[in-house]
Amino acid sequence: MTTIAVVEDNADNRLLLQALLADRYDLVEFDNGVDALMGLSTSLPDLVLLDISLPGMDGNEILSRIRADDRLRPLPVIALTAHAMSGDREKYLSAGFNDYITKPIVDETILIDAIERWLAKR
Amino acid sequence: MTSTASNAGTTELPATDPDALARLERFGGRKLLHEMIALYLENAPGRLAAAAAGVAAGDPSATENALHSLKSSSAQLGALKLSRLCEAGEAIARGGSLTGIAELLDDGRHELRVVEAWLAGVRAERAT
Numbered sequence: 001m002t003t004i005a006v007v008e009d010n011a012d013n014r015l016l017l018q019a020l021l022a023d024r025y026d027l028v029e030f031d032n033g034v035d036a037l038m039g040l041s042t043s044l045p046d047l048v049l050l051d052i053s054l055p056g057m058d059g060n061e062i063l064s065r066i067r068a069d070d071r072l073r074p075l076p077v078i079a080l081t082a083h084a085m086s087g088d089r090e091k092y093l094s095a096g097f098n099d100y101i102t103k104p105i106v107d108e109t110i111l112i113d114a115i116e117r118w119l120a121k122r
Numbered sequence: 123m124t125s126t127a128s129n130a131g132t133t134e135l136p137a138t139d140p141d142a143l144a145r146l147e148r149f150g151g152r153k154l155l156h157e158m159i160a161l162y163l164e165n166a167p168g169r170l171a172a173a174a175a176g177v178a179a180g181d182p183s184a185t186e187n188a189l190h191s192l193k194s195s196s197a198q199l200g201a202l203k204l205s206r207l208c209e210a211g212e213a214i215a216r217g218g219s220l221t222g223i224a225e226l227l228d229d230g231r232h233e234l235r236v237v238e239a240w241l242a243g244v245r246a247e248r249a250t
Contacts, residue, residue: 012161012195019150053190082194104142104198108149
């Protein structure tokens with residue numbers, strides 16, 4: 001089964017993503033950047049859902065390290081963020097994220113469509 | 123400044139959104155709804171306290187992080203007014219200031235009590 005890594009510090013958001021995705025994908029979860037980078041190297045998922053606002057190492061820094069790693073570089077990484085300010089989408093895409101999903105999640109098909117779109121491109 | 127920041131979070135929009143709870147139930151049934159409510163009620167007071175600690179320590183970054191988490195969780199659960207209060211404080215902290223956030227947190231603590239009562243009612247109403 002396809003494996004998706006979820007990097008999200010809020011337990012309630014992780015629970016919600018489990019409810020939405022666990023029937024379709026294997027999920028590996030991390031609540032901080034250090035654990036995520038170590039775990040991504042060992043689990044080598046098919047795609048990463050990456051929260052931007054994390055304590056310590058934030059999502060932008062995690063993405064930079066993913067893109068600097070030869071094995072992790074090709075991973076599709078979708079930003080998950082509650083910032084949702086005007087211009088954010090362009091900012092995150094230009095930073096190297098493959099896609100951008102805003103929280104709260106209101107329409108789950110937007111999330112699943114984005115995941116499927118990027119999995120299909122692998 | 124304080125008044126403006128506070129007003130930014132307390133416009134005449136709905137305080138709570140029952141549709142958000144119906145959505146959670148659609149996503150994962152009553153089990154998910156109850157688990158999300160339980161996690162929220164467990165974590166929200168600590169996030170407000172962490173934001174207050176950030177203000178007391180003169181630490182905009184810690185304050186921003188705590189308010190961001192509570193904003194996100196509140197929005198997902200339909201606690202819209204509390205989410206807006208957090209968003210107003212988060213915006214101030216992101217700019218490197220803490221001015222007015224203590225007052226927003228006072229409003230936030232009051233609003234959290236409203237949300238707790240709302241969610242307690244939902245839990246009782248949808249107990250099975």
